Amino acid sequence: MQLAPSVRELRIRFVGSGSEYFRIWIVNLLLMLVTLGIYYPRARLRRLRYFYGSTEVDGRPLAFHGDVKRVVRGYWLAVALAVVYSVASQASPLAAGVAAVALGGLWPMLWRSSLRFRLANTGWSGLRGAFTGSTAGAYAAFWPLLVPAAVTTAVALFAGPDDKLINPWPVLAVMAASLLPVPLGVWQMKRYQHSHIAFGSEHTRFKVGVGAVYGVLLRGALLAAVCIAAGLGLAFLLFAGGLRAGGARLGTVTAFALPLLVTALVLLLLQAVVRPYITARLQNLFWNGTRSDHLRPYSRLKARSLVALSLRNWLLVLLTLGLYLPFAAVATARLRLESVRLLSKRDPDELIAGLRQQESAVGDAAADAFGLDMGL
Numbered sequence: 001m002q003l004a005p006s007v008r009e010l011r012i013r014f015v016g017s018g019s020e021y022f023r024i025w026i027v028n029l030l031l032m033l034v035t036l037g038i039y040y041p042r043a044r045l046r047r048l049r050y051f052y053g054s055t056e057v058d059g060r061p062l063a064f065h066g067d068v069k070r071v072v073r074g075y076w077l078a079v080a081l082a083v084v085y086s087v088a089s090q091a092s093p094l095a096a097g098v099a100a101v102a103l104g105g106l107w108p109m110l111w112r113s114s115l116r117f118r119l120a121n122t123g124w125s126g127l128r129g130a131f132t133g134s135t136a137g138a139y140a141a142f143w144p145l146l147v148p149a150a151v152t153t154a155v156a157l158f159a160g161p162d163d164k165l166i167n168p169w170p171v172l173a174v175m176a177a178s179l180l181p182v183p184l185g186v187w188q189m190k191r192y193q194h195s196h197i198a199f200g201s202e203h204t205r206f207k208v209g210v211g212a213v214y215g216v217l218l219r220g221a222l223l224a225a226v227c228i229a230a231g232l233g234l235a236f237l238l239f240a241g242g243l244r245a246g247g248a249r250l251g252t253v254t255a256f257a258l259p260l261l262v263t264a265l266v267l268l269l270l271q272a273v274v275r276p277y278i279t280a281r282l283q284n285l286f287w288n289g290t291r292s293d294h295l296r297p298y299s300r301l302k303a304r305s306l307v308a309l310s311l312r313n314w315l316l317v318l319l320t321l322g323l324y325l326p327f328a329a330v331a332t333a334r335l336r337l338e339s340v341r342l343l344s345k346r347d348p349d350e351l352i353a354g355l356r357q358q359e360s361a362v363g364d365a366a367a368d369a370f371g372l373d374m375g376l
Contacts, residue, residue: 016054144185
């Protein structure tokens with residue numbers, strides 16, 4: 001990318017290491033096991049502080065200033081909501097539906113609260129961020145993602161099991177059609193997020209069309225279909241091979257084992273191939289379409305690089321029975337972060353000095369009592 005003479009490139013580097021994070025991860029894991037999960041919010045805060053502190057922008061590290069009390073409050077609020085839904089689902093399908101609708105109604109407000117908490121506690125070179133989106137904007141952004149959930153709930157409540165067994169196609173058609181607004185929902189959520197980030201007088205704008213998101217997710221869906229077809233093809237080959245090698249008995253054994261094998265393989269391909277492909281494409285799309293008056297992120301993450309790293313990570317995680325997870329997290333963070341550059345129209349020191357003078361009460365307002373870390 002050719003830069004104008006007046007534009008400075010601020011490099012982003014991730015200086016953490018797998019061995020450092022492994023020590024944090026294993027202590028967090030042990031303390032969560034000993035406390036039966038009660039330590040989770042503190043573990044999450046330690047993780048956030050490590051990854052923020054290991055990320056440098058123009059040689060200056062980020063910082064996360066989150067208050068552990070708010071992280072704990074957000075965690076217990078999430079637990080309380082999960083318990084309410086669990087109890088309701090045990091009571092009756094109707095109660096479960098009512099609880100799901102209530103939780104869906106609260107979700108955009110809680111999501112906005114998480115965004116405010118995260119940005120208000122993100123620091124760089126003495127500056128604090130802020131999220132300026134409104135509650136009404138969060139609800140407006142979220143509605144397309146609530147449609148599939150509402151349809152699924154309605155199907156579960158009003159379509160009896162006999163109807164679904166006798167003629168499942170109308171139910172499947174309705175549920176498939178309900179997924180059509182999902183790319184619109186993804187676009188609206190990202191437009192809401194990326195249009196309300198502020199550092200001092202720098203307020204971001206978002207310039208990405210919804211058609212581009214539909215294109216990325218459609219290609220991701222086609223790739224998922226290829227992965228599913230590959231799993232089914234492998235199942236057919238193994239079943240046919242079992243019949244030829246050992247007759248009907250071995251074929252019967254293979255028929256019982258194959259669904260588990262194919263399901264595991266398809267899930268692995270979706271996680272290790274489809275998900276990183278979509279992640280890479282959307283990262284480039286969203287960050288390249290975000291800018292403020294003097295700053296502009298530029299992402300050049302290659303999908304094949306993230307897919308290759310994901311396949312390697314999954315293989316090593318499986319071989320080490322999960323112990324490679326912290327190393328995988330660090331490797332993924334390094335690849336994704338170091339593929340981004342921050343372009344500045346002003347000298348970094350001059351820009352920072354100006355932003356410090358222009359910091360307003362927006363950051364303080366974003367850190368009020370309604371900012372909780374819900375992990376959304």
